[in-house]
Amino acid sequence: MLNGQKIITIEEHYWDRDLSARYQGVESFRDAEINKRLFDLGELRLREMDESGIDLQIISHGAPSTQKLPADIAAEVARGVNDRLAAAIALHPTRFRGFAALPTPAPEAAADELERCVREHGFVGAMIHGLTNEKFLDDKMFRPIFARAAALDVPIYLHPAVPHPAVMDAYYKDYMQDFPMVIRAAWGFTVETATMAIRLILSGIFDEHPNLRIVIGHMGETLPFLLWRINQALSRPGNKSNSFRDIFCKHFWITTSGNFSNPALICSMMELGIDRILFAIDWPFVPNPPGVEWIKGTPICAEDRAKVLHGNAERLFRL
Numbered sequence: 301m302l303n304g305q306k307i308i309t310i311e312e313h314y315w316d317r318d319l320s321a322r323y324q325g326v327e328s329f330r331d332a333e334i335n336k337r338l339f340d341l342g343e344l345r346l347r348e349m350d351e352s353g354i355d356l357q358i359i360s361h362g363a364p365s366t367q368k369l370p371a372d373i374a375a376e377v378a379r380g381v382n383d384r385l386a387a388a389i390a391l392h393p394t395r396f397r398g399f400a401a402l403p404t405p406a407p408e409a410a411a412d413e414l415e416r417c418v419r420e421h422g423f424v425g426a427m428i429h430g431l432t433n434e435k436f437l438d439d440k441m442f443r444p445i446f447a448r449a450a451a452l453d454v455p456i457y458l459h460p461a462v463p464h465p466a467v468m469d470a471y472y473k474d475y476m477q478d479f480p481m482v483i484r485a486a487w488g489f490t491v492e493t494a495t496m497a498i499r500l501i502l503s504g505i506f507d508e509h510p511n512l513r514i515v516i517g518h519m520g521e522t523l524p525f526l527l528w529r530i531n532q533a534l535s536r537p538g539n540k541s542n543s544f545r546d547i548f549c550k551h552f553w554i555t556t557s558g559n560f561s562n563p564a565l566i567c568s569m570m571e572l573g574i575d576r577i578l579f580a581i582d583w584p585f586v587p588n589p590p591g592v593e594w595i596k597g598t599p600i601c602a603e604d605r606a607k608v609l610h611g612n613a614e615r616l617f618r619l
């Protein structure tokens with residue numbers, strides 16, 4: 301709680317041990333303190349939530365989640381991952397809710413798994429991390445997932461993962477050794493996720509599904525800052541008729557995960573309105589205290605702060 305307002309955080313991660321064992325070397329890349337927290341769905345997580353006054357976490361798997369599995373086993377593995385998360389949530393139902401991990405390499409199965417998780421486990425939607433076998437989500441093969449999300453009326457959270465191998469090679473390889481974050485949270489993640497969002501809009505998917513709702517983190521992955529320019533450029537002669545700004549403002553919600561910046565927040569409020577902005581930390585990659593301290597001191601009115609802290613999430617996810 302913050303001044304009597306409930307605090308809900310939207311992009312808070314964990315790792316499933318079975319899934320982790322399938323991605324060789326993933327644990328050794330990370331700091332031991334981060335690993336300890338990622339594998340905790342109980343005491344340590346709750347203690348750090350309590351220390352910062354966080355009432356509810358919406359928990360999601362870390363990148364790349366189930367997006368890099370072979371298609372023939374993806375559905376079965378994802379079911380296990382989701383069932384184990386649901387069991388952990390059931391132990392603390394007032395403190396945790398969940399995003400489903402979807403077996404996107406098998407899109408029809410992914411759509412079914414989304415429905416199963418929403419109906420059986422009460423998950424609030426799904427989180428998808430970056431590319432699936434080097435394909436962006438606007439590829440026609442993934443349409444069943446978005447159709448089902450629209451039918452169920454639950455949001456899809458587009459989360460970053462490391463860029464396409466050809467992009468890493470062409471854009472980042474000179475600096476990846478000394479700065480491993482350049483392909484991740486420092487820049488590569490942002491480019492990849494913003495590109496995903498732009499491609500989805502250009503694909504016309506929002507004409508097919510007028511109620512499809514998408515969430516992106518990190519204060520909108522630069523898109524609020526660039527909205528005017530993207531929209532103006534896409535309306536120049538030679539482009540197919542489109543309404544980029546209208547689609548973005550109608551179908552997208554953004555979270556504050558890992559981007560506790562007043563200028564970024566104010567820009568996002570001016571472009572999207574306060575009702576589209578949800579509080580998130582990106583725990584444990586980012587610790588809770590700086591996020592809560594920041595939102596406490598942001599130069600916005602108490603009513604807007606309450607919307608960011610919990611009101612917008614309660615409405616979007618029907619909590």
Ligand code: MN
Pocket residue numbers: 311313459517557582
């Ligand atoms: Mn994250």
